[in-house]
Amino acid sequence: MKINGTLISYFFICKTKLWLHANRINLEDNSEDVRIGKILHEINESKSKKAEISIDNIKIDKLTRDYLVEVKKSDSDIESVKWQVLLYLYKLKQKGVERKGKIEFIEKNKQDKKIHYIDLDEVNEKELLKICDKIEALINAPVPPTAKFENKCKKCAYYEYCFI
Amino acid sequence: MAKNHTRYIFSMGELKRKDNSIAFRNEKGNFYIPIQDTRELYCMNEVSFNTKFLDFISKSGITLHLFNYHGNYSGSFYPKEQLVSGDLTIKQSLCFIERRLHIAKAIVRAIALNIHESLYHYFRHGKKDLKQVLDWLKNDLEKLLNKELTIEQILFVEGQVWNRFYDSFKYFLPEDFIMNKRVKRPPDNPINALVSFGNTLLYTKTISSIYETHLNQTISFLHSPREGRFSLSLDISEAFKPIIVFKTIFDLVGKKRIQVTKHFDKSLNYALLNEEGKKIFIDAFETRINETFMHKKLKRKTSFKNCIKLDGYKLIKYIVEEKEFSPFLLKEKM
Numbered sequence: 001m002k003i004n005g006t007l008i009s010y011f012f013i014c015k016t017k018l019w020l021h022a023n024r025i026n027l028e029d030n031s032e033d034v035r036i037g038k039i040l041h042e043i044n045e046s047k048s049k050k051a052e053i054s055i056d057n058i059k060i061d062k063l064t065r066d067y068l069v070e071v072k073k074s075d076s077d078i079e080s081v082k083w084q085v086l087l088y089l090y091k092l093k094q095k096g097v098e099r100k101g102k103i104e105f106i107e108k109n110k111q112d113k114k115i116h117y118i119d120l121d122e123v124n125e126k127e128l129l130k131i132c133d134k135i136e137a138l139i140n141a142p143v144p145p146t147a148k149f150e151n152k153c154k155k156c157a158y159y160e161y162c163f164i
Numbered sequence: 165m166a167k168n169h170t171r172y173i174f175s176m177g178e179l180k181r182k183d184n185s186i187a188f189r190n191e192k193g194n195f196y197i198p199i200q201d202t203r204e205l206y207c208m209n210e211v212s213f214n215t216k217f218l219d220f221i222s223k224s225g226i227t228l229h230l231f232n233y234h235g236n237y238s239g240s241f242y243p244k245e246q247l248v249s250g251d252l253t254i255k256q257s258l259c260f261i262e263r264r265l266h267i268a269k270a271i272v273r274a275i276a277l278n279i280h281e282s283l284y285h286y287f288r289h290g291k292k293d294l295k296q297v298l299d300w301l302k303n304d305l306e307k308l309l310n311k312e313l314t315i316e317q318i319l320f321v322e323g324q325v326w327n328r329f330y331d332s333f334k335y336f337l338p339e340d341f342i343m344n345k346r347v348k349r350p351p352d353n354p355i356n357a358l359v360s361f362g363n364t365l366l367y368t369k370t371i372s373s374i375y376e377t378h379l380n381q382t383i384s385f386l387h388s389p390r391e392g393r394f395s396l397s398l399d400i401s402e403a404f405k406p407i408i409v410f411k412t413i414f415d416l417v418g419k420k421r422i423q424v425t426k427h428f429d430k431s432l433n434y435a436l437l438n439e440e441g442k443k444i445f446i447d448a449f450e451t452r453i454n455e456t457f458m459h460k461k462l463k464r465k466t467s468f469k470n471c472i473k474l475d476g477y478k479l480i481k482y483i484v485e486e487k488e489f490s491p492f493l494l495k496e497k498m
Contacts, residue, residue: 024249025378025480143485160470161477163462 003132004057005084011135012080017158018135019144027157034157037073040106044071058091067102068092074107082118086128089120168454169203172446174439179205179213181220199224204372207231208442227375229368234436237364242375249378252480256383259483265318267385267399267482267489269309272322274403274491276301279329281494282406282414286336293335297328322386329406340424341417354424354434355413358445361437362409363401365449370397370404370472377476400475403491408468412448421448461498 010018020026044061045052053060062069070085085101092099101118108114120128138145147153147162156162173179177190186197186205197205205221205228221228222243230238259267280301287294308321330343333355343355371394374381384395386402416422427441428434437445452468459466459474466474471492482489492498 023484024251025484026247160462160474161480164474164477164481 002057003087003135005059005087007135007139008087008131009077009080009084011131011138012083013077013152014147014156014158015138015145016147016162017156019139019141020158020161022139023144025161027161033073033155040071040073055095056091058088060088060092063099066100068099069102069104071104072106074109075105075111076109078103078111078116082116083128083131085118086120086124087132090125090128093120168450169201170206170450171197171202171204172206172208173211174208174443176210177212179207179211179217181217186217186221199226202226204229204369206368206446208235209233227368227372229371231364235361235364235442237368240368240371242371247376247378252378252483253380253383255483256380260383260385260389263482264385265313265315267479268315268318269313270489271386271399271402271491272318272325273305273309274493275322275406276305276325278403278406278492278494279325279410282411283329283332291336294332297332300328301325318386337414337417338420352433352435354428355417357428357435357437358413358417358422359409361442361445362412362449363405365446366401366404366409366453367397369453369469370401373469373472374400374476376473377480379476379479400472400479400491403475403493404468404472407492407494408449408453412445412452415452416445416448457497459498460496 007018007022010021041052041061053063060068061071068085068088070081070088072081075081081103085103089099089101101120103116103118105111105114105116147158149163153159153162173188175190175192177188180187180189182194182196185199186202188195188197199221202224203226205226207228208231210233211230218228218241222241225243227243228241230240232238280298283294283298283301287298305321305325309318313321334342337355341355343353371381374394374397379396381394381396383389384399387395387398389395422441422444424434427438427444429436429438454467454469456465456467458464459471462474475491478487478489478491481487
């Protein structure tokens with residue numbers, strides 16, 4: 001299975017969700033936050049007058065002369081967004097396109113700035129490949145890892161599945 | 165979700181797509197049904213529509229259930245499958261081959277315990293004649309199920325559970341609703357008419373719920389998958405019959421909200437509900453299925469309807485992860 005942005009972000013958010021999603025038990029999320037996210041995506045798309053770019057199995061929000069831009073609703077999970085962007089940068093690099101990464105958050109709840117920059121360097125490229133291997137191994141396991149309850153589980157679309 | 169996502173149409177007319185809304189037109193004029201919080205549409209009368217309409221509700225994820233004039237279920241139209249998992253279908257089939265009996269037993273046990281729970285209410289309120297059937301449901305049945313049984317034997321036990329249940333009606337229902345014998349297709353008396361109508365409503369609700377999971381509707385465990393229907397919905401709905409269908413019937417009959425002379429079709433020997441009867445029944449049924457309570461395991465409020473979907477999740481967990489499968493039990497509230 002090819003690693004995409006969703007999988008890499010789920011790796012940081014929740015391993016159970018990662019397994020279930022990758023094994024095609026993907027549960028629909030009707031939450032308000034997801035709707036807002038989708039609408040932000042549409043607004044962003046109409047503003048830049050360019051549709052998102054699909055390369056292989058990844059989807060890039062915006063590509064400028066210097067930056068690859070990823071737009072998110074909130075900065076609640078910076079770590080996962082960071083690696084998502086690094087994956088995109090890595091994939092682009094393989095195609096011979098080198099860019100820097102820029103993350104725009106609409107709401108800043110945890111951090112004090114709305115824009116974050118991240119670049120692919122030797123260290124995090126190595127780390128990225130390691131993470132990809134780990135994801136591969138995880139999703140090929142015969143059963144999903146058992147979920148442990150955390151606060152964030154409360155608003156997850158998989159909550160009922162995990163804790164029933 | 166406390167919101168009611170179900171719309172019933174009782175009159176003859178035409179369903180149309182009107183811009184981004186559903187319009188229902190009959191001789192009284194146009195009625196609009198907001199699409200946003202509709203998940204299911206029930207047509208209880210002759211209704212016409214075209215493919216443009218079907219395409220529209222399909223895109224909006226709405227299930228359409230069709231009934232003929234007599235209240236018999238004709239079929240469902242549901243959006244093309246969004247949640248398809250080939251992997252799970254394979255595992256579900258394997259599960260049928262290797263672990264069918266285990267699931268079938270779990271369902272029969274749940275039927276019995278939920279019947280016990282609903283009858284116990286009457287026992288507590290003075291109907292002491294129920295003692296024998298209550299004891300049988302609780303003790304003897306467990307012993308029976310602990311034996312090694314073939315699927316035919318399990319089905320026989322299930323039949324006995326229902327027969328003893330129907331037989332016990334004489335201890336607490338008014339005389340004109342006592343059931344001599346369960347008769348289906350077509351039902352031959354008022355109580356059979358209520359049971360058939362209620363079971364069908366529950367079955368269609370279950371189809372809509374299973375649709376929201378990745379389970380394959382045709383691979384079932386208690387019922388034979390050869391029945392050519394969505395037999396998994398028959399399986400999953402079983403445990404809910406005593407607590408949704410029969411609870412609704414007992415309440416309506418007990419409180420005399422449904423009466424033989426008023427709410428049944430005389431010309432057919434009272435074997436069919438008339439329109440008013442159907443409306444009263446559906447209203448009570450919807451109230452019951454949307455009733456919310458605290459789910460003990462999830463520790464959040466949930467409705468009976470959502471519990472049907474949760475039983476689907478339990479089954480997936482049993483199929484994929486071999487976690488114990490036990491259908492919803494009213495007593496445990498989970």
